[in-house]
Amino acid sequence: MGFNNNNLESFKNKKDLIDELYYYKSIILKKIKNGDYNSALEKVRSALVLIEEHKDSFNIEKELLDFYNINKKVRDDLVNHRMIYERRFNNLLKEKLSENNLENFSKLLAMLKNEVDQNLDKYNLQHISANITKYFKYIKKMYEILSCYRVLNYHNASDKIFDFVRDIKTENFPNLKMLISLTYQNLIRNRLYLCSKECDKLTLSDLSQKMAINQDQLIDFINLIQKQPKSPIQDYIPRTQEVVFKKSRY
Incomplete structure (x- = not known):
C-alpha cells in the first residue's frame, strides 16, 4: 500500500x-x-x-x-x-535596552535566531526569522548612531536618528524605539551642555539653528529636561523667547 x-x-x-x-x-x-x-x-x-x-x-x-x-x-x-518562539522573541522586545546592554542583548537575539533557523521549515518560523533579521538591521543602524554620538558628531548623529525614527515607525520594536528616544534625548542634552559652556543665554531662534531643531520641538525638549537634576537649562522665558543656562555647570 x-x-x-x-x-x-x-x-x-x-x-x-x-x-x-x-x-x-x-x-x-x-x-x-x-x-x-x-x-x-x-x-x-x-x-x-x-x-x-x-x-x-x-x-x-x-x-x-x-x-x-x-x-x-x-x-x-x-x-x-511556533508560539514558543514567538513568545521568546516578544519577551526580548520587552527588555529595556541601553547603550551598555545592547551587546549582550544582541547575543541573546542571535542565539534565538540560530534556533529559529534550525527549525525554520519544521515549525513554519519564516515570519519570525524575517522579523529578527529586520531587528538586527536596526541594531546595526543603532551602533552607527552611537558611534557618531560618542565622537560628538552631533549633526551626523542627529541625521541618522531622524532616518532611524522614520524607518522604524511602522515596526513593532518597542524597546528599540525607546532606546532611540533616550539616545536622542542624551544627544540633545549634551549639545545643550556645550552651548551652556559658551553662553549664559540664547534666543530660541539662535539655539534652534545651533541645534538644527525646529523651535516647537526644542521647546518641548526644554520642558522635558528643565527640571531634571543635570539639566543645563535654568529657564525658558516665553515673553522674550530666551533660553537661560545654568551658571553652575554639571
Missing part, C-alpha cells in the same frame, strides 16, 4: 480502504512523534482526499472524524511550537 492518489478507484471494498487509512494513520503518528508536522499535515490531507473520494461508497464517518481530529491535533501542535 502507498500514498498514490491515482489508485483511489481501486478500493472495491471497505476493508481494503480501512487498511489503507490505518497505514496512513500509522505514518502520520510517527511523523507527529518525530515533530515532522508539515509532512504529517500533507499525509492527513491525502487521507482526507481518499475518504472524500469514497464516502459515497462506504460508511466511513468514523474514519472521517478520526482524521479531522488528527488534523486538528497536528495544527494545534504546530501552532504551539
Whole structure:
C-alpha cells in the first residue's frame, strides 16, 4: 500500500480502504512523534482526499472524524511550537535596552535566531526569522548612531536618528524605539551642555539653528529636561523667547 492518489478507484471494498487509512494513520503518528508536522499535515490531507473520494461508497464517518481530529491535533501542535518562539522573541522586545546592554542583548537575539533557523521549515518560523533579521538591521543602524554620538558628531548623529525614527515607525520594536528616544534625548542634552559652556543665554531662534531643531520641538525638549537634576537649562522665558543656562555647570 502507498500514498498514490491515482489508485483511489481501486478500493472495491471497505476493508481494503480501512487498511489503507490505518497505514496512513500509522505514518502520520510517527511523523507527529518525530515533530515532522508539515509532512504529517500533507499525509492527513491525502487521507482526507481518499475518504472524500469514497464516502459515497462506504460508511466511513468514523474514519472521517478520526482524521479531522488528527488534523486538528497536528495544527494545534504546530501552532504551539511556533508560539514558543514567538513568545521568546516578544519577551526580548520587552527588555529595556541601553547603550551598555545592547551587546549582550544582541547575543541573546542571535542565539534565538540560530534556533529559529534550525527549525525554520519544521515549525513554519519564516515570519519570525524575517522579523529578527529586520531587528538586527536596526541594531546595526543603532551602533552607527552611537558611534557618531560618542565622537560628538552631533549633526551626523542627529541625521541618522531622524532616518532611524522614520524607518522604524511602522515596526513593532518597542524597546528599540525607546532606546532611540533616550539616545536622542542624551544627544540633545549634551549639545545643550556645550552651548551652556559658551553662553549664559540664547534666543530660541539662535539655539534652534545651533541645534538644527525646529523651535516647537526644542521647546518641548526644554520642558522635558528643565527640571531634571543635570539639566543645563535654568529657564525658558516665553515673553522674550530666551533660553537661560545654568551658571553652575554639571
